[in-house]
C-alpha cells in the first residue's frame with residue numbers, strides 16, 4: 001500500500017485559509033480530484049456558484065492547463081469571499097466575487113459550471129441551461145447514491161436529480177465518488 005497522492009499546493013493553501021476561518025463546508029477530496037480532472041479538459045471560462053473558502057475553486061485551479069482558461073466564482077458571504085480572495089490574490093486566472101451567483105448570469109457561456117451554493121433547489125436546470133456552452137459541463141455535488149428510480153432522498157423523490165438526469169438539453173450521469181457520495185456530471189448537447 002502507498003499513501004494517496006499529495007494535495008496540490010493551491011488546495012493545501014485553501015485548506016489553511018478554511019481552517020483559519022473555522023469553515024468546514026468544503027467539497028470532499030474525491031470530488032475535488034474529479035473537478036481537477038474535468039477542469040483539465042476545459043478552456044475558456046469556468047464558473048462556480050458558492051465559493052465557500054475556496055477549496056473547490058482551488059481544486060478546479062489545480063487542473064487548469066495553460067494560462068488562458070479562467071475561473072469565476074461567486075460567494076454570497078463577504079467574509080468567506082474575502083478569505084477565498086486571499087488564496088488567489090496574485091492569480092490572474094481566478095476571480096472571486098463577493099456576490100450572489102446571479103451576478104455571473106451575464107458572464108457566460110461557461111465551459112464548466114460547478115453548482116455548489118448549498119441551495120440546490122434554487123439552481124435548477126432551467127436557470128443554467130443557457131449559461132453553458134455546447135459541450136460544456138455542469139457538476140453538482142453532495143448527492144447520496146441511490147439505486148432506485150425515481151431517485152429518493154430523505155423519503156421523497158429527489159426532483160432536482162430526476163430533472164438533471166432526464167433533461168434533453170444535457171447528457172447527465174451520476175458518478176459515485178465514494179461509497180456514500182455521488183456527483184452529477186452533465187454535458188450540454
Ligand SMILES: C[S@@+](CC[C@H](N)C(=O)[O-])C[C@H]1O[C@@H](n2cnc3c(N)ncnc32)[C@H](O)[C@@H]1O
Nearest residue numbers: 026027050052055056075076100101116117118
Ligand atoms: C457547500 S458551500 C461551498 C463549498 C465550495 N464550493 C467548496 O467546494 O469548497 C456553499 C456556499 O454557497 C454560498 N451561497 C449560498 N447561497 C449563495 C448564493 N445565492 N450565491 C452565492 N453563494 C451562495 C454559501 O454562503 C456557502 O459558502
